[in-house]
Amino acid sequence: MDTRDLISILPLLVLAGWACLLLLIDLFVPRDRKSITAILAAIGISVALVINLMQLGEVRQAFNGMIVLDGFASLLITLFLAVGLIAIAQAYDYIKRRGIERGEYYSLLLFTLCGMLLMATAGDLIVVFLALELLSIPLYVLAGFARPQLESEEAAIKYFLLGAFASGFVVYGIALIFGATGTTALDGIVASFAATQENPVLLLVGSGMILVGLGFKVAVVPFHMWTPDVYHGAPTAVTAFMSVGAKAGGFAALLRVFLAAFPELSAAWAPMAMWIAALTMAWGNIAAIAQKNIKRMLAYSSIAHAGYILMALPAAANPTVAPEALRAVLFYLFGYAITNLGAWGVVVAMEKAEGGGLAIEDYSGLSNRRPGFALAMALFMLSLTGMPPTVGFIGKFYIFRAVIDADLIWLALVGVITSLISAYYYLRVIVVMYMRSGEPETRSESWLNATVWLTGLGTIVFGIVPGPLLALASQSWLSSLVP
Amino acid sequence: MNIATDYILALSGVLFVIGVLGVLVRRNAIVIFMSIELMLNSANLALIAFARAMAPAAEALRGHVLVFFVIAVAAAEVAVGLALIVAIFRTKHSIDVDQVSSLQG
Amino acid sequence: MPSDYLPIAVLIVLATAVAFIAILIGHLFGPRRPTVKKSDTYESGMRPIGPGTRRMSVHFYLVAVLFILFDIEIIFLLPWAVVLREIKILGLIEMVIFVLVLLVGFVYAWKKGALEWE
Numbered sequence: 001m002d003t004r005d006l007i008s009i010l011p012l013l014v015l016a017g018w019a020c021l022l023l024l025i026d027l028f029v030p031r032d033r034k035s036i037t038a039i040l041a042a043i044g045i046s047v048a049l050v051i052n053l054m055q056l057g058e059v060r061q062a063f064n065g066m067i068v069l070d071g072f073a074s075l076l077i078t079l080f081l082a083v084g085l086i087a088i089a090q091a092y093d094y095i096k097r098r099g100i101e102r103g104e105y106y107s108l109l110l111f112t113l114c115g116m117l118l119m120a121t122a123g124d125l126i127v128v129f130l131a132l133e134l135l136s137i138p139l140y141v142l143a144g145f146a147r148p149q150l151e152s153e154e155a156a157i158k159y160f161l162l163g164a165f166a167s168g169f170v171v172y173g174i175a176l177i178f179g180a181t182g183t184t185a186l187d188g189i190v191a192s193f194a195a196t197q198e199n200p201v202l203l204l205v206g207s208g209m210i211l212v213g214l215g216f217k218v219a220v221v222p223f224h225m226w227t228p229d230v231y232h233g234a235p236t237a238v239t240a241f242m243s244v245g246a247k248a249g250g251f252a253a254l255l256r257v258f259l260a261a262f263p264e265l266s267a268a269w270a271p272m273a274m275w276i277a278a279l280t281m282a283w284g285n286i287a288a289i290a291q292k293n294i295k296r297m298l299a300y301s302s303i304a305h306a307g308y309i310l311m312a313l314p315a316a317a318n319p320t321v322a323p324e325a326l327r328a329v330l331f332y333l334f335g336y337a338i339t340n341l342g343a344w345g346v347v348v349a350m351e352k353a354e355g356g357g358l359a360i361e362d363y364s365g366l367s368n369r370r371p372g373f374a375l376a377m378a379l380f381m382l383s384l385t386g387m388p389p390t391v392g393f394i395g396k397f398y399i400f401r402a403v404i405d406a407d408l409i410w411l412a413l414v415g416v417i418t419s420l421i422s423a424y425y426y427l428r429v430i431v432v433m434y435m436r437s438g439e440p441e442t443r444s445e446s447w448l449n450a451t452v453w454l455t456g457l458g459t460i461v462f463g464i465v466p467g468p469l470l471a472l473a474s475q476s477w478l479s480s481l482v483p
Numbered sequence: 484m485n486i487a488t489d490y491i492l493a494l495s496g497v498l499f500v501i502g503v504l505g506v507l508v509r510r511n512a513i514v515i516f517m518s519i520e521l522m523l524n525s526a527n528l529a530l531i532a533f534a535r536a537m538a539p540a541a542e543a544l545r546g547h548v549l550v551f552f553v554i555a556v557a558a559a560e561v562a563v564g565l566a567l568i569v570a571i572f573r574t575k576h577s578i579d580v581d582q583v584s585s586l587q588g
Numbered sequence: 589m590p591s592d593y594l595p596i597a598v599l600i601v602l603a604t605a606v607a608f609i610a611i612l613i614g615h616l617f618g619p620r621r622p623t624v625k626k627s628d629t630y631e632s633g634m635r636p637i638g639p640g641t642r643r644m645s646v647h648f649y650l651v652a653v654l655f656i657l658f659d660i661e662i663i664f665l666l667p668w669a670v671v672l673r674e675i676k677i678l679g680l681i682e683m684v685i686f687v688l689v690l691l692v693g694f695v696y697a698w699k700k701g702a703l704e705w706e
Contacts, residue, residue: 020689020692021692023692023696024692024695024696027695027696027699027700124545125549126545126548126549126552129549129552129553129556130552130556133556133559133560137556137559137560137563140563140564140567141563141567144567144570147570147574148570148573148574150571150574150575153567153570153571153574153575154571156567156570156571157512157567157568157571157580160560160563160564160567161506161512161515161516161519161564161580164516164519164560164564165506165519165522167523167556167560168499168502168503168519168522168523168526169522171522171523171526171549171553172499172522172525172526172529174526174530174549175495175526175527175529175530175533175546175549176529178530178533178534178545178546178549179492179529179532179533179536182533182537182540182542182543183542183545184545184546184549185545188542551663551664551667554660554663555660555661555663555664558656558657558659558660559657561653561656562653562654562656562657565649565652565653566649566653569646569649569650573646
């Protein structure tokens with residue numbers, strides 16, 4: 001180990017050290033001044049973000065290949081840290097209002113972010129496992145943060161039991177892969193299998209178990225059943241963070257592990273991923289139609305979007321399409337993060353003290369009461385449907401194109417048809433906001449408003465001028481795929 | 484006495500399946516949790532068995548290292564899990580997961 | 589070789605059979621005259637107070653949780669101690685950092701009052 005190794009993970013080190021310090025500092029922050037902790041946490045994330053942006057474009061391995069810093073990692077780290085900043089801004093007044101303002105919220109948020117950062121840079125299955133747990137365990141606690149409210153506790157325990165179940169699969173999968181190839185390094189696995197072609201069955205079962213375990217984390221059908229309940233029960237600000245951060249973290253691991261370690265097995269896992277993606281898109285969108293609660297509706301919508309993102313995996317299995325698919329998936333993750341955080345921000349603003357204000361009907365007349373908010377929400381809904389001129393349209397366009405280029409026309413067709421189905425329930429929210437009359441109760445909290453404006457702006461700007469972000473995404477390679 | 488790796492792996496596989504079935508069949512949160520621990524530990528057993536089979540190779544150490552991390556992470560999960568279970572028991576006076584269902588809708 | 593296990597299998601069968609036979613013989617031929625004294629939980633011991641399954645205080649769980657967290661970290665300390673001579677000062681620094689992180693958790697638990705019994 002030398003200093004170069006440490007510099008490679010400097011954002012992570014800063015964040016982890018700061019999270020520990022914050023835990024101690026918070027002990028001396030008076031109970032009614034917890035905003036100090038929030039601001040300190042935001043400063044920590046900003047410092048990490050600046051360091052990360054300075055490292056953008058560097059490609060190197062650290063800690064004997066345990067850590068891989070490449071474009072893919074840097075771009076995702078940028079995404080995670082930005083999501084973390086927005087999550088703090090959204091929670092700032094929300095947890096005060098819910099009466100659950102405790103300083104640990106921000107420390108836990110930072111710890112989860114550490115897990116995501118580690119996930120993006122993992123170059124070894126051991127690190128993947130550690131990152132997965134570091135990401136998940138603080139989130140279990142955050143989901144139950146509104147204790148002793150029963151809904152939040154139930155969400156936490158459901159999330160915990162199924163999350164731990166999933167990590168059991170991941171560990172066993174890693175064990176089998178270790179047995180089959182004699183290593184856990186992602187590049188070592190490829191090299192070992194290419195050299196010997198031994199134990200394909202063990203390797204196949206192991207990679208399948210990892211797919212199941214990570215499938216739970218990113219909530220794809222048939223491993224999605226926890227999602228609506230957990231998203232519904234967890235405090236809304238946590239759900240917003242979870243639906244974007246945890247999902248992107250899971251996909252970071254999924255893409256890196258499957259593309260970097262198991263390219264030789266793509267004939268086996270590509271069809272599997274294809275079917276899971278198709279099922280996820282279909283079921284997520286169809287089940288969302290029946291929902292009356294906006295949190296549950298957005299939960300099913302997030303399941304459906306996991307399906308769209310997963311489509312890129314079978315497409316990337318084709319080496320000639322891989323660059324295009326990877327670029328599409330990174331762009332989609334950015335677009336999805338911006339849009340979804342915005343939509344959840346509006347939900348946070350509409351939520352009343354005792355869990356009221358969460359039915360879609362409660363949004364009646366929002367256009368009269370808060371025209372700006374209604375416009376932003378309409379934009380988010382259009383973007384989630386995938387209509388121009390929003391970032392969601394561009395994201396879907398590139399994903400579909402990558403899938404078609406990989407000759408998976410039927411999968412792209414499923415994507416288009418389910419997008420049409422999804423328009424029904426997304427547009428219903430717009431109809432309710434603009435066509436029905438009502439007097440919804442909304443809150444105007446400056447930080448929360450700022451996140452909604454910012455994400456709204458992002459949704460439209462990246463929808464009209466996607467070029468810069470797209471260029472950035474196309475430079476963001478998985479270092480193992482560099483020819 | 485030297486036990487063949489296959490036997491240890493078979494045991495580990497059986498333990499893993501018992502763990503999975505336990506999670507799917509039992510309704511008590513603590514028992515489900517114990518089953519999950521069984522899954523993690525069956526993976527540990529497999530890792531150690533594989534590491535022993537390739538013993539003199541330096542790569543075998545990776546298996547040992549992962550086992551250490553799994554044990555430590557499992558302890559962290561126990562802490563969070565027990566705390567959550569105690570919290571929900573205080574509110575609801577039950578840890579039966581079938582009764583943890585006020586969110587269905 | 590599986591045949592090496594034959595003696596063990598024979599032993600298991602014999603041990604089980606002997607145990608069953610002993611219980612069976614006692615059950616068949618032994619006289620049974622129960623008295624109040626005999627059916628006590630402890631025939632010649634202390635008088636039991638209250639039911640056997642009392643609910644434990646939640647404090648025990650808290651202590652158990654804290655114990656397992658700090659206890660498990662030994663698994664990192666032990667291998668470290670074994671190879672300390674080889675990894676030299678760098679290993680020492682790393683372990684100091686590790687213990688400091690643990691200390692953060694300890695201080696947090698202490699200040700939050702998790703170590704107080706009441």
